[in-house]
Amino acid sequence: MRDGLAASRGRWPSGPRSSKNLIRLIRFLVVIPIFLTPVVSWAQAPELGVVTTLQGQASVARASGPGALPLKFKDAVFDRDRIQTGEESIVKVLMGGKAIVTIRELSVLTITEELGKTTINLTSGKIAVGVAKQRMQPGERLEVHTPNAVAAVRGTVFVVEVTQQGAQGTPGPLAANTLVTCVNGAVDVAPRANLGQGTQLTPFRSVPVVGAFLGNTQSVTVQQMSQKLAGFTAPLVVGVRQGREALINQETNKLMALAAALAPESSEAGTKIQGCTSGCQAQIIPPVGLPNVQSTLKGEKLSNGGFESGSFPPGWSLGGGGQVITSLGAFTAPAGQFMGFISSGPGSLPGSLDPSGRFTQFSTLSQSFQATGGTLYTVKATYNFVSNEYPYWPTLYGGNSPFNDTFNVKIKTGTGETTLTTLSVNSAFTPNQVSQQQVGVAGFSAGGDCATCGWGYTGFKTLTFSWLAPANSGQASVVFEVGDVGDTVYPSGVLIDEVSVLQDPPLYLVQGGATLSRTRPDPLLDYHGGSAAFDSAMVVAGGSKASLAGPLLRATDTNLAAPVSLLSVLPGGSFVSTTTEPLVSLTGGNHAIGTDIAIFDLAGSGTAVDPLTGQTVATDTPLTTGGGLLAADGATITTQQVLRVDAALLEASAPIVALLRGSQLTSASDAIAVSGQSRLTSHGTSLVALDASRLVVSRGALVNVTGGSGLTVTGNLLTLSNGSTLSLLNGPLLSVSGGSFASIGGALVAFGGTGGNLLSVSNNLCGGSCALFGGIPVALLNGATVANVSIADGAVKNPSLGAIKYVSPTSALVSVSGAGSKVTVGGK
Numbered sequence: 001m002r003d004g005l006a007a008s009r010g011r012w013p014s015g016p017r018s019s020k021n022l023i024r025l026i027r028f029l030v031v032i033p034i035f036l037t038p039v040v041s042w043a044q045a046p047e048l049g050v051v052t053t054l055q056g057q058a059s060v061a062r063a064s065g066p067g068a069l070p071l072k073f074k075d076a077v078f079d080r081d082r083i084q085t086g087e088e089s090i091v092k093v094l095m096g097g098k099a100i101v102t103i104r105e106l107s108v109l110t111i112t113e114e115l116g117k118t119t120i121n122l123t124s125g126k127i128a129v130g131v132a133k134q135r136m137q138p139g140e141r142l143e144v145h146t147p148n149a150v151a152a153v154r155g156t157v158f159v160v161e162v163t164q165q166g167a168q169g170t171p172g173p174l175a176a177n178t179l180v181t182c183v184n185g186a187v188d189v190a191p192r193a194n195l196g197q198g199t200q201l202t203p204f205r206s207v208p209v210v211g212a213f214l215g216n217t218q219s220v221t222v223q224q225m226s227q228k229l230a231g232f233t234a235p236l237v238v239g240v241r242q243g244r245e246a247l248i249n250q251e252t253n254k255l256m257a258l259a260a261a262l263a264p265e266s267s268e269a270g271t272k273i274q275g276c277t278s279g280c281q282a283q284i285i286p287p288v289g290l291p292n293v294q295s296t297l298k299g300e301k302l303s304n305g306g307f308e309s310g311s312f313p314p315g316w317s318l319g320g321g322g323q324v325i326t327s328l329g330a331f332t333a334p335a336g337q338f339m340g341f342i343s344s345g346p347g348s349l350p351g352s353l354d355p356s357g358r359f360t361q362f363s364t365l366s367q368s369f370q371a372t373g374g375t376l377y378t379v380k381a382t383y384n385f386v387s388n389e390y391p392y393w394p395t396l397y398g399g400n401s402p403f404n405d406t407f408n409v410k411i412k413t414g415t416g417e418t419t420l421t422t423l424s425v426n427s428a429f430t431p432n433q434v435s436q437q438q439v440g441v442a443g444f445s446a447g448g449d450c451a452t453c454g455w456g457y458t459g460f461k462t463l464t465f466s467w468l469a470p471a472n473s474g475q476a477s478v479v480f481e482v483g484d485v486g487d488t489v490y491p492s493g494v495l496i497d498e499v500s501v502l503q504d505p506p507l508y509l510v511q512g513g514a515t516l517s518r519t520r521p522d523p524l525l526d527y528h529g530g531s532a533a534f535d536s537a538m539v540v541a542g543g544s545k546a547s548l549a550g551p552l553l554r555a556t557d558t559n560l561a562a563p564v565s566l567l568s569v570l571p572g573g574s575f576v577s578t579t580t581e582p583l584v585s586l587t588g589g590n591h592a593i594g595t596d597i598a599i600f601d602l603a604g605s606g607t608a609v610d611p612l613t614g615q616t617v618a619t620d621t622p623l624t625t626g627g628g629l630l631a632a633d634g635a636t637i638t639t640q641q642v643l644r645v646d647a648a649l650l651e652a653s654a655p656i657v658a659l660l661r662g663s664q665l666t667s668a669s670d671a672i673a674v675s676g677q678s679r680l681t682s683h684g685t686s687l688v689a690l691d692a693s694r695l696v697v698s699r700g701a702l703v704n705v706t707g708g709s710g711l712t713v714t715g716n717l718l719t720l721s722n723g724s725t726l727s728l729l730n731g732p733l734l735s736v737s738g739g740s741f742a743s744i745g746g747a748l749v750a751f752g753g754t755g756g757n758l759l760s761v762s763n764n765l766c767g768g769s770c771a772l773f774g775g776i777p778v779a780l781l782n783g784a785t786v787a788n789v790s791i792a793d794g795a796v797k798n799p800s801l802g803a804i805k806y807v808s809p810t811s812a813l814v815s816v817s818g819a820g821s822k823v824t825v826g827g828k
Contacts, residue, residue, distance in 0.1 A: 048111055048118070049077040049095035056089025056105065082110045085125070090232070098136055102128040102232045117141045122162050128232045130157045131185075147176035148192055149209035156185025158201070159228055181206040181220060181228060190214065299503035301369035301377070302478070306498055307338040312365070316340070320363025321347030321443035328495060329437040329447070334382050334460045335498050340365060344405060344484040345443025345491030354483065358406065362483030363443075369501055371413065371469040371476040376509060376539055378564055378596060379411065379420060379478060381463045381499045387492035388446040389425040390456030391434050399783025399818040401426055405492035408481045411467050414474065420465045425485075425492065427706065427738040427818060429456035430781055431767040432810075444493040452490065460495070462669075464596045464640070466504065466568050468511065468541050504564050506536035510544045510573070521579065523551040527558040536564040540622075542572025542605070550579050551627075557588040563596045569622035571605035571647070576624045582631035582658065590636045595668075598641035600629055604648030607677055616708065618677050621649045628654035628684075632663035632693070640668045645709075647676035653683045659693035659724075670700035670731070674740075675707040685715040686746075690724035691753065697728050701735035701815070709740045716746035720802055722753030727760045732779070732815045739820035748776065748795045748813065748825055751802030762807035770812050776825075779812035783819035791825040 051071060058071040063080035071083060077093050083103060085091055091103040095111075095118065103109065107125020111118065116139050120127065123146075131142055131153045144151040146162045159181040180189045182201035190198030193212035201207060201217065204225060208215035220228070303315035307324045322342035326333060333339040348361040371377070385407045393401040407428075409420045434454045438447030446455040469476065478501060482494045507525070510516050518524060525537060537553060540546050552567055566584055569575050577583060584599070593599050604620025629652070630642060642657055642665070656672060659665055671688070674680045688695075688702065695702075702718065705711045717734065720726060726733075733749070736742045751757045770777035773791035780786065791814075796804065804813070816823050 047076045047078055048081075048113055049093045049101075051075045051077065051091060051093055054089075054091055057086035058089055058091050058103075059084050059086075077111060080110060080112050082108070084108045098132050098140075099142060100130045102130075104128075104232060117143065120144045122146050122160055124162050124164065126159065126161045126232075128157070128159045128183075128229070129153065145192070146178040146209075148211060149176075149178035149180065150190050150192055150195065151180050152188040153185075156187050157183040158185075158187045159183065159232075176211070178209040179206060180209070181225075183225065183229070301371075301501040301503075302367050302499060305500050306336050307333075307340045307496075308336045310338055312340065315367045317366050317368075318342070318363070319366070320349040320361075321345055322363055322365055323442040325441055328386070328441060328444075328493075329435055329439045331384060331457070331460070331495060333497055339495050339497040340480075341442055341444075341493060341495050342480060342482055343442045343444035343491050343493035344482050345445065345493070347443045348484070348491075351483075358485060359483030360486065360488050362481060364479055364481045365496065366412075366477045366479040367499075368475055368477045371474065373469050373471040374511060375469050376504045376506065376536075377467045377469065378502045378504045378535075379409075379463075379465045379467055379500075380502070380596065381409065381478075381480075382460055382497045383407075383409075383458075383463060383480075384460045384495040385423050385428055385458045385482075385492070386444070386446075386455055386494065387425050387429070388444070388452075388455045388490040389492060390429045391431060391454055392452045393490070394426050394429075394782050397783070399426055399781075400820075403484075403486040403490065405485050405490075406483055407492070407494050408479075409463060410479045410481065412477045412479055413470060415470055415472065417479075418467060420467070421463055423458070425456070426782065428458055430765055430779075430815075430817070432764045433457050433459065442493070444491050446491070460497075462640070466536075466539065466564065466570065466597065466601065468539075468570055471512075504535045504539075506539045506564075506568075507534050508538040508546070509541070510539070510546050511541035513543045515544065516546045518547070519549045521550040523554040523585075524548055525553040525555075527553075527555040527560070529557050531559040531561070533561040535562065536568060537562060537566045538575070539565075539568045539570065540573035540575050541570050545574040545576070548575075548577040548579070551577065551581050551585060552583050554585045555587070555589055555591075559589050560586070560591040560593055562593045565594050565597050565601045566599050567623070568597070568601040569603065571603045571620070571622075573622055574624075575622060578626055580626040580654075582628045582654070583625050584629065585631045585633075586635040586637065587633045588635055592638045594639040594641065596640060598644040598673075599639050600643045602644065602648050602650060603646045604676075604678070607647070616677055617679055617710070618647045618649055620647065621651075623648075623650055626653065628652065628658055629656050631658045631660070632665065633660045634662050636663070637665040638668075639665070641670060641673055642667060643672045645672075645674045645678045645680055647678060649679050649681075651681045651683065652687075655684055655686050655689040655719075656682070657688045657695075659690045659695060661692055663690075663693040664696075665694075666696045666698065667700075668698050670702075670704035670735075671695070671697050672703045673700075674703070674705045674709045674711060676709065677707060678709040680705075680709075680711050682713045682715065686719040686750070687713050687715070687717050689719040690721065690726065692722040692724060694725045695727070697726075697731060699729065700731040702726065702728065702731075702733050703742075704735045704737075705740040705742050706735070706738045707740065708738055711736075711740075711742040711744075713743070714745045716748075716750040716797065717744050718749045718759075720749065720751055720757035720759065723756040724753075725758045725760065729762055731763050732765060733759070733761065733813050734823070735815040735817075736821045736823050737782075737815070737817035739818055741822045742824070744823075744825045746826065747797040748791075749802075749804070750797035751800075752798060753801065755801035757802030759802065759804045760807070761804065761811045761813055763812060764808065764810045765812040765815050766810040769809065776814060777806065777812045778823075779815045779817075781815065781817040784816040784821055785819075788816050788819070788821060789814070789823050791823070795825045 059068040060071045061068045061082040085107050089105045093101045104126040108123040110121045142153040144160050161179045163177045184203045187201045191209050191212050191214050204220045205217050207217045311324050312318050324338050325341050342363040342365050348363045351360040389403050389405050393403050405425045407423045411418045602622045604618050606619045607616050608619050610617050765779035
């Protein structure tokens with residue numbers, strides 16, 4: 001008899017175009033965070049502006065105050081203030097609602113104002129200036145003076161760069177080189193030694209001033225302009241707080257840095273931030289293509305994330321049993337030579353030390369890092385959860401074993417913790433994920449021929465989550481944890497590799513309780529031709545809201561690279577669009593989007609008991625829109641997942657995914673994943689629709705419903721028309737587990753159009769023979785029986801217009817795991 005058999009039960013959820021078009025379309029608006037006017041002691045000097053962005057280090061020397069002082073976010077800028085920036089720093093100064101000055105690293109300038117003329121004296125470094133001509137009063141002027149040049153603004157966006165001749169840089173005009181580049185509008189440039197020898201720059205033209213001589217004007221290509229502007233980019237933050245950590249290197253992939261106008265032209269009105277009293281227009285990304293620039297997450301916060309030191313130090317702290325290893329049975333390190341391993345076997349910490357009280361014994365592996373409040377991070381890891389509990393004990397208890405060992409990944413701070421993922425024995429494995437190979441390392445001993453000797457494994461999977469550091473964050477930790485539940489006899493463990501915590505500055509970060517509101521019906525982001533690269537398009541944090549009257553993004557013949565997501569709504573956040581168009585439309589182009597997380601990543605917070613069903617369900621609706629989510633027309637897309645819904649409610653009246661006219665989409669894992677007691681409801685004719693297109697799911701299901709979640713589809717789950725193909729390389733069409741349900745009113749798959757459609761299914765879920773329901777092979781796993789499934793006739797609609805190809809007799813179209821999981825297909 002097994003120790004601890006009477007242990008109490010517990011439940012843990014699983015958790016080109018031409019340059020002419022480019023010139024015409026470059027318009028920038030800048031979001032100014034809500035701020036309070038700072039109290040200063042130099043009231044006798046006129047206030048000229050305020051610092052709206054500060055990343056890195058900068059100092060200011062007041063003309064009427066003490067020596068240089070640290071410059072801070074929201075500081076006022078006064079007449080004759082001397083600002084100096086440090087390495088890898090960037091400062092934006094809003095000047096009276098009429099101009100934005102963006103100051104790059106290692107720059108020195110002084111701003112003065114007299115008789116209607118504002119002068120920026122740039123001694124060294126680089127600045128970008130954007131002037132709203134419509135905000136300037138008659139006779140008002142803004143000039144940039146360098147040691148050897150004068151640039152007079154005529155309502156424009158331009159860049160000024162000053163370098164010194166010679167290694168040491170002798171002071172004076174003959175020792176200076178100035179380069180002025182016009183982005184849009186016009187700017188007059190002349191040598192300070194001969195103001196009559198000037199020239200007027202038009203968009204995408206630059207001119208050098210070398211010593212006292214004006215050089216020849218030169219054209220600037222789109223790529224050169226993109227590279228020049230990239231250095232002035234800072235992440236767009238909407239809210240009452242703005243991150244101050246240096247993110248400059250990460251911004252070289254975005255063409256959206258400086259402001260041309262603080263007030264929108266009449267055709268651009270409509271994007272506002274509620275509660276803001278000045279400079280409150282949100283930035284509109286210009287509909288242009290960028291050069292082929294690769295976007296990468298940077299700013300690694302961890303050390304030894306791949307364990308290639310051969311030991312846990314430096315960086316990692318082990319609590320309990322664990323070891324850095326090269327292999328466990330047939331599993332070798334997915335990257336490099338080494339990987340980490342922790343086990344709940346002998347050598348673990350006693351359950352008395354578990355704050356949650358769940359574990360009888362457990363082990364942890366953690367690493368601390370410095371987190372900046374209000375900064376968005378992407379947490380990534382590769383893991384393989386293994387357990388000697390499986391398959392014997394979950395099978396014995398019909399998929400509801402009390403010995404439900406659990407693996408967690410968390411982020412902990414001084415104010416609380418965030419669980420990123422949870423896996424438990426009862427729902428983590430399938431019968432074809434079992435090994436009898438004998439292994440023994442760090443307290444994990446399993447394998448052999450006895451009934452309880454086998455051990456389950458998930459295989460290596462990738463964990464990726466977005467995490468917004470709380471406002472008062474300092475020290476934070478990423479924590480891996482595995483524990484025994486109900487006994488101390490049969491251990492579990494987890495292989496860990498490629499752990500990283502990276503900064504992710506999105507194009508739009510709505511946080512701090514702010515609301516971004518846009519009433520125009522056109523897309524917020526509109527790209528035409530070329531390529532565009534950014535980490536995330538929009539992230540809405542808890543307590544904040546984005547409200548659009550149009551779609552989020554449209555791209556035509558543009559290659560997009562956005563590794564994290566296009567839209568992420570964090571727990572407690574809200575995104576609403578009243579458009580009936582698809583939220584994201586891609587026409588042509590080759591796109592790598594959501595390759596780390598998902599194209600759409602939606603998370604809620606909070607649950608309640610449904611009084612009608614008695615089930616515990618999510619209560620948050622992070623996304624509301626009147627159309628579908630993703631539409632592709634002749635586009636090629638690569639992603640990790642299309643949609644991830646966790647602890648949230650989502651309703652759709654049009655297909656979640658619609659692929660048209662030769663589109664190809666490849667999803668590395670489940671295309672649609674619903675977890676954490678979520679509810680996904682589709683009122684349209686189909687949840688996923690392909691028309692003369694192809695979709696490939698490399699590993700996982702087309703739709704995976706898990707963790708007590710529910711899927712309700714009024715129409716068909718999948719429609720394939722006009723020679724379309726869905727290839728499931730290692731998974732079923734539909735997977736339901738962990739006490740979840742799926743109710744499909746129409747067919748599982750409906751073939752249409754001219755025919756020639758193909759649904760190809762490859763997996764080994766049935767192990768042996770599959771249960772057949774109206775000819776549909778179903779894998780019944782971990783306590784699920786025939787009573788859990790009801791599939792009516794018509795589950796395959798118009799079979800003469802397509803075919804279903806099963807790679808092996810053990811391939812299932814539907815997978816049902818757990819005694820409380822149910823699938824109903826009406827076949828209407």
